[in-house]
Amino acid sequence: MDEPKVTGTKPKMSSTRMILLILAFLSTLAVIALIAVAVTQNQPLPENIKYGIVLDAGSSHTNLYVYEWPAEKENDTGVVKQVEVCKVEGPGISGYSHAPEKAGPSLEQCLQQAKEVIPSAQHKETPVYLGATAGMRLLRLQNESAADKVLSSVGNTLRSAPFNFQGARIITGQEEGAYGWITINYLLGNFKQLINLLRAETSGWKKLLHSLKSLSETSGALDLGGASTQITFVSKELTSESPENQLYFRLYGKDYQVYTHSFLCYGKDQALQQKLARDLQTVENSLLPDPCFHKGYERTINISDFFKNPCTSEKKTQLPFSQLYIKGEGDYQKCRENIQNLFDKSNCPYSSCSFNGIYLPPLQGDFGAFSAFYFVMNFLNLTSEPNPLALNKVTSTIERFCARPWQEVKTAYHHIKEKYLSEYCFSGIYILSLLENGYEFTENNWQMIHFLGKIESSDAGWTLGYMLNLTNMIPAEEPAGPPLSHGSYVGLMVLCSLVLVSVLLFAWLLLHKPKCLQKGIV
Ligand SMILES: Nc1ccn([C@@H]2O[C@H](COP(=O)(O)OP(=O)(O)OP(=O)(O)O)[C@@H](O)[C@H]2O)c(=O)n1
Ligand SMILES: [Ca+2]
Incomplete structure (x- = not known):
């Protein structure tokens, strides 16, 4: 007698379940469609x-x-x-x-x-x-x-x-x-x-x-060319004593107060010319013993054009010979003293100076040193990163290199252009003198200098900054844009959808309490 009752209610239950199942299936489909649309709609455009x-x-x-x-x-x-x-x-x-x-x-x-x-x-x-x-x-x-x-x-x-x-x-x-x-x-x-x-x-x-560490920090820049050298860094000194050395930038929504100075005639080639012009003041004959070149190295210099250069013209003297014969001595100490005279520290009209009466605020932060700073230090194997070498190690390496006879150096580095090779001793000592005597780096902050040629695939130098500026590629304010990357956006969509499906499923379970679950709970 009971049997028809049971068979009468069974089809009714199945149809409700069917509807719910279809609904769940449809909402899952909808969520999948939502994700698919989000993924395709936000696909980055092909790169131009x-x-x-x-x-x-x-x-x-x-x-x-x-x-x-x-x-x-x-x-x-x-x-x-x-x-x-x-x-x-x-x-x-x-x-x-x-x-x-x-x-x-x-x-x-x-x-x-x-x-x-x-x-x-x-x-x-x-x-x-x-x-x-x-x-x-x-x-x-x-x-x-x-x-x-x-x-x-x-x-x-x-x-x-x-x-x-x-x-x-x-x-x-x-x-x-x-x-x-x-x-x-x-x-x-x-x-x-x-x-x-x-x-x-x-x-x-x-x-x-x-990047988070450096969010509020920038690196100073040290550039050594053949004819000039530049020092540029963010200075915390709020009032600059020398406005011509002060630059103000607003980049990506942040203000920067930058100190800069370019020393004409203090690039490594012109510094050598200046040094020789000084040596010529005291030379007794056409033979000049030079401690900044390797022992056994010889070079001839034409005097006629020598003083036409604005870097040497002030030192013009009448000489009884037209050619100067340089003979290397390879003596670090003598060369260092000789080069040191290029930096006039005698007068400073400001609270602090580098040399020649030029204002220099206290040195601050890390420095990237490139161009000839890098060429020379890289040749001498002194660019160790991420742990820069201590100053005394750098000095002793340069001292030892300068003491090597020219013939030995030439044989060891036969693949390097003679013009470059013959000057690495002078250049090494000049770099030390410029940084130590000129800018007053000490053994305590020497390791803040990082000698770098490239940063990833790009050479360090002024050209990229010049182009970025002239093509207006560095905005003053932070450019507005989507706050999330494409990947993060898709991830967030998937997460939200999963939460939605779980909530729907949970709600359905709560409302309908399927028998199997009830049994399980009891
Ligand atoms: N492998 C290299 C390449 C270059 N140099 C020397 O490094 C000096 C500076 O080179 P660079 O930075 O290219 O100077 P310039 O840009 O030419 O000079 P400036 O910036 O003063 O105009 C030059 O004396 C060059 O002979 C070097 O010793 N070793
Ligand atoms: Ca240059």
């Missing part, structure tokens, strides 16, 4: 690459750099990277003062290389800049019309290249210092704000922690 070219017309040579960056991320920090560097054959453009029309054509080969690196469809829109530094500053002082002719020759060549020519000019020492500082801090990620870190998909925890 942009390019820029900067020529660094230095005193000793010219380098052409090609940079690239994704067009969509133009205003993010650290997205521009160097993809090519081409060393122009021959001297720096200031070396063409006697044949200015040849300065432009000397760049052709590197421009050809740039044409091959950059897709031809993008040649027309790719900006090209040339910035000349201390060699051209000196030529302008010595012979302004020759400097103009050289600049016009390089301008003509760049104009006739298929790129978007943006100008060829002599940059100031202040710009050189400032752009070098911008370059290294951009490449080290020191301008990154927290929002950029959250957006950066590739940032590992290590990178994140490093």
Whole structure:
């Protein structure tokens, strides 16, 4: 008798369950669809690459750099990277003062290389800049019309290249210092704000922690060229005693007060010229024993052009000979004393100075030292990172290197250009003297100096900072953008959906208390 009752209620129960099952299935489908839409809708667009070219017309040579960056991320920090560097054959453009029309054509080969690196469809829109530094500053002082002719020759060549020519000019020492500082801090990620870190998909925890540490810190920049040297760093001194050394930047929503100075004639080649000009004041005959070159090394110098250079002209003297014969002595101590005289510490009109009466606030933080600072210290194996060597270790290494006879050095390093090799002893001692006597680094803060050539794939130098500035790629304010990266966004969507499904399931279980569960509970 009971049987029809049971069979009568069974179909009713199954249909409710069926409906609920369908609903659960549909809501799961809806959630999956939601995720799929989110994933596809927020897919990053295919990357559109942009390019820029900067020529660094230095005193000793010219380098052409090609940079690239994704067009969509133009205003993010650290997205521009160097993809090519081409060393122009021959001297720096200031070396063409006697044949200015040849300065432009000397760049052709590197421009050809740039044409091959950059897709031809993008040649027309790719900006090209040339910035000349201390060699051209000196030529302008010595012979302004020759400097103009050289600049016009390089301008003509760049104009006739298929790129978007943006100008060829002599940059100031202040710009050189400032752009070098911008370059290294951009490449080290020191301008990154927290929002950029959250957006950066590739940032590992290590990178994140490093960036957090440096959120409020920047690195100073030390650049040593052939004809000038720059020192640039953030100074906490709120009132600058010397306004011409003070720069103010607002970058990515943060204010920076930066000290900078460029010493013309204190690049390593011109410092050597200055030293020789001093030696010539006391020389008795045409033979000059020189403690800054290796024993056994000899070099002949033409006196006729020697004092035409603005770095030596003040020391002009009448000499009874037209050639000077230098003979190396390889004596660290004597050379050090000799070089030290280049830094005049006798008068300082400010609370503190570097040398020659130039204001220098107290040194602060880490410094990245590049160009010849790096070339020389790298040759001498003194660039140890992440643990920089102590000052006494650096000094003793240079001392030992200078004491080696020239023949031995030449044999050991036969693959290195003689012009470079013969001067590493002088340069090593000059670097020590400039940093210790000039800027007053001591053994206590010496290890704050990091000798670096490249940061990831990009060379440390002023060129990248120059291009970032001229293409308006470093905004004053933090650019607005999605607060989360694509990956984090998708992750968050999945998490929310899972929570939603669990809640729905839980609600259904609570409302319907399936018999199997009830039994289990009892
Ligand atoms: N492997 C190298 C490369 C360069 N040099 C020397 O380092 C000096 C500086 O080179 P660089 O920084 O390229 O100077 P420039 O940019 O040419 O000079 P400036 O910035 O003063 O215009 C030059 O004397 C060059 O001969 C070197 O000793 N070893
Ligand atoms: Ca330089």
